[in-house]
Amino acid sequence: MEHPRVVDPRHPLVERVRAVCLALPESVEVEAWGRPTFRAAKPIFVHVSASMERPLSIVLKTDPDEHHALVQDGRFFGPPYYDRERWVGVDLDRPDTDWELLAELIETSYRQVANRRQLVALDALRPEHADG
Numbered sequence: 001m002e003h004p005r006v007v008d009p010r011h012p013l014v015e016r017v018r019a020v021c022l023a024l025p026e027s028v029e030v031e032a033w034g035r036p037t038f039r040a041a042k043p044i045f046v047h048v049s050a051s052m053e054r055p056l057s058i059v060l061k062t063d064p065d066e067h068h069a070l071v072q073d074g075r076f077f078g079p080p081y082y083d084r085e086r087w088v089g090v091d092l093d094r095p096d097t098d099w100e101l102l103a104e105l106i107e108t109s110y111r112q113v114a115n116r117r118q119l120v121a122l123d124a125l126r127p128e129h130a131d132g
Contacts, residue, residue, distance in 0.1 A: 003034035004034050007036075007056065009031070014036060014056075014092075020103045021046050024040070024110045025121035026040060036048040040115070043114075044113070045110045045112065050080065057092055059088070060108075062109070063112065071084075075094065077091075090105075107122075107126075
């Protein structure tokens with residue numbers, strides 16, 4: 001059974017997420033459950049549309065050390081069907097959307113699922129992360 005499309009994959013906010021995600025080494029976009037997903041080869045690091053009610057949102061995997069602070073921030077929410085100890089959702093269409101923060105969180109999510117080769121490639125692009 002094919003899922004109905006939840007969000008227009010060409011919506012400008014989705015395009016903005018896509019640009020950040022696809023700039024990461026070996027990242028690919030795969031449509032799943034009627035939504036764009038972004039993967040580090042196979043593992044998902046960003047899922048567009050947390051729910052039918054929140055089509056212009058993303059779900060991403062957090063750094064365990066940052067998770068508690070993020071869920072205390074009113075811009076983030078516990079997405080349905082995801083482990084709420086590791087994943088958060090954020091609406092893209094809020095007037096206070098901080099795209100610089102989102103880009104950092106997307107990269108953090110990627111780092112949570114990427115393999116060693118992908119991390120080495122990313123660290124070559126981001127020398128400030130290579131030591132830690």
